[in-house]
Amino acid sequence: MTEYSVPEIIELLNTQDECTWIEAKKGSAIDTSVMETVCSYANEPGLGGGYILLGVEEDENSLFPYYSICGVKDADKVQKDIASQCADSFNIPVRPIIETEMVNGKVVIKIYINELSPEQKPLFFKRKGLPKGAFRRIGSTDQSCTEDDLRVFYNAQQGSFDATVLNDTDWNDIDESAIDLYRRLRANTKPDAEELVYSDKELLLSLNCITRGNEPKLTICGLLLFGTKAALRRCMPMMRVDYIRVPGLRWVEDPDNRFNTIDMRGSLLQLAYRAVDAINSDLPRGFVLNENDIQANSTSGLPYKVLREAVVNSLMHRSYRENRPTQIIRYDNRIEIINPGFSLKPEEMLGEPGSETRNQFIAAVFHETDLAETKGSGIRSMRRLMERSHLAPPTFESSRESNHFVVRLLLHHFLNEADLNWLNLFDEYQLNDNQKKALIFVREAGAIDNQTFRQICGVDVLKSSLDLRKMRDDELLEAKGKGRATYYIPGNKFIALSSAFYDDSALPITESALPSVESALPPVESALPPVESALLPVEGAPVNLTVLRSELTPDLIYEIDKLKVKSKPSDIQNLIQNLCLRRPYRLIEISTLVGRSPKYTFRKYIQPMINTQIEYLYKDMVNHPDQAYVTIVKK
Structure with a gap:
C-alpha cells in the first residue's frame, strides 16, 4: 500500500470519511476497538493492511466529515501499549509499524498493520477463540467473524460446504426429471459439451453431486440440484422458496387480509423457473416479461433478465x-427477495467485477446452464436494465447480524413524462442526472441519505457527498442529523417550486408533514442493520404520554403499569412486540411508554429484536425521518 503522511491521511478523511483502510481515533488509550481494527486489518483478504491514526477526532456537529x-x-506509553497488546492478545504475534508525527504542534501516532499471509489466517483473540474472536474489515467497520467468514480462510483445507456428503441418501433420492432439465439447458448453451454423453451417474459424479462407489451418496449440492421433493423434505425440510403476496405497501398492513403464500420445493433449476413464473403471473398488466425483446419492455415493463438474475x-x-x-x-409497489446468508462481497463493491462464491459447485451448474454468470457483473447489469426501463434501480441490504441478504425491485418509474415536466421547474440549478433521481426519490420517499443516493445512482461516497452538498447549498434539500447520520428532506426551494406545480392537496411532501428528528446513525455497510439508529426527537419536542396511553387497550396499560426499573428485558420486548402489532410505533413513543431513554431503549430492547420480532416501517431507508417499527407476523 502507498505510504501516506499524517496530513495526507487527514485530507483523505475529510474528503471521504473513514474507509476500508483508514481508522481515526482519539487515542488516549489502547482499548478493545483499536485492537479489533488491528485484527481486521491483518485478516481482511486482499486489503493489504491499513492505517490507524491516534490523536485525531471527528467534529460531530459538522454536516460533512x-x-x-x-x-x-x-x-510513549500509548506506543508501548499497542506493541505489547499486538504481541500478546492474539493467537500469533502481530508486529505493527508505529511512527509519530508532529502536526500543528501536537503528536499524532500513525500505525500501519500489514495483512497476514494466507497460512497465518485467521488472526483471533486468544481469550475469545473462533469464530467470534476473529474480525474482518467490512467497509469502515470491524465485524466479528461468522462460520461463513472462516470458510474464506479455511476453504483450501475444508472445501466448499455444498460438497458435504449426506450419508442418509442413495440413488433413489435422485429426480430424473431434474437431470433431464440440466441436459436440455446445457445442450442449449453448448451442444457439443462432453458431459452430455455421460451416463447419469458419470454426469452427477463429474458435477460432484454424488460420491464414488456402487452405492453412491448424495452431496448437499447433489440433493439441492437433483434431489426428489421427498428427499429434500426429509434431509433439508426448510430448503424451499416461499412466494408471498402481501396486499398494500408493507408487511401485514391489513390484519384481516394478510397474505397468500405459495410454498415451492424441488431442484434448484426447477425452482428458478417456477419462482420467476409465479412473480410473472402476479405482475400487473403493463409489467409483461419478455426475455427476447427487452426493448419492448423499456418503457413499461420489468426486464426479464433483472428478475431472473435476482431469483x-x-x-x-x-x-x-x-x-x-x-x-x-410481492408488495403492491415492490418485490423483495430475502435470502439467508449475508453477502460475502462488501456492499460498496456490489456491481464491481469479481464474484465471491459461497456454493462453488452449485454456482458452476448455474453458470454452465447459462442461468447465471460468475464474473460479478450481474448487479451492474440489473442496474443498467432497470435504468433502460425507466425503473428505480434495485437496492440491496446485507446484514451480518441477521445473516440475510435482501434485494428490492421497486416497481416505480423514474423520469417518466410527468417527472420530467416536474423536473423542468429546477432547470436553473443545472442538476445532473443523479441529482434529478435524488429529487424524484425525495418526492416519493420523503427523505434520502448518502447511502441511498449511492445505491440508486451507482456512485462512490465522494461523488454522492458533492452532489448532495450542492443541492443543500441551493436549498433544494435541507440537511438533518449530524456527521455520518446526515439525511436530507425537501428544502425551501423544493417546496416552493413544487407548490407551484401541484395543488396543495397533491403536493407529495411538505415541510410540515415531516417530524423533527435530530440524530440517527446510518446502517453499517447497508445493508448491515444499523449499529445504532436512534432517530431521537429534537430536545423540546416531547411526546404526550397521556395521549399515547389513551389509545391502548386495558391489557397493554396493565402490562406497562407492571414495569419496574429492573424488569426483565424479555418482558419489555414482549410489550414492544404487542404495541407494534397494533400500529407502527416510533422510538420516542416506545421509550416514553416503557419509561426509558430512547438511546437505552434502542440498544437494550429494540436492536436485538430487529428482523426477528420487529422490522422497520421504511426498509428502503433506515434513517427515514418518520421511521417506526412494526411487528413481524409469522405464519
Missing part, C-alpha cells in the same frame, strides 16, 4: 447452513 488534530498526550442469485448464493426458506415477497 471533518477531522482535526487533538494530539496524544503520553505518546437465480438468491438460490445460488444463499447460505444452506441456515435452516430458513428463501422468501420472495
